[in-house]
Amino acid sequence: AQSVAQPEDQVNVAEGNPLTVKCTYSVSGNPYLFWYVQYPNRGLQFLLKYITGDNLVKGSYGFEAEFNKSQTSFHLKKPSALVSDSALYFCAVRPLRSGGSYIPTFGRGTSLIVHP
């Protein structure tokens, strides 16, 4: 069975500093990895995904993520954090299940707080 771990419940960073939100995964076969962001009282929004190719993936709002197969990680990064980046971030994996269904599994979420 697939699983996703986000080891930090909360990440605090000062505005202008780089940020990293960690994600590790466990899955059979090729992992399709995603990051989503959730602002208060809103639905999740897609940020970026890794399917194949370049290990560094660029996404919305200046975010990027690095796929590391040997460490089974897909950490989310941004060179310079903004206060408006404060939100809940979810990592997700979407592998092939038996029977051909692709049901995404989400991590528990990491609350990112960017201080002015």
Added chain:
Amino acid sequence: DTAVSQTPKYLVTQMGNDKSIKCEQNLGHDTMYWYKQDSKKFLKIMFSYNNKELIINETVPNRFSPKSPDKAHLNLHINSLELGDSAVYFCASTAGKATGELFFGEGSRLTVL
């Protein structure tokens, strides 16, 4: 235009009642989902529906039932509501391929008194 829309956004009801949450997507997607987000923000898959194939999370009580009148709609019906059903329910859709990202609705906050 809203890609995935859910109604109602808020729902307050008494224990034992039956309620429904509607979901519609105008993206032409083949697959739709219902997720439950609890008070700790953990997202739990409840149902996946693809081309009339329903996949149910075995931990979901049978009081919950998805109903799909067509490819663009996946409604959630809940019988005999319990206090523990209070949560935010999210509908999502995707193109059906493993590589496709999910598009989420804004959520429906259910409060059971």
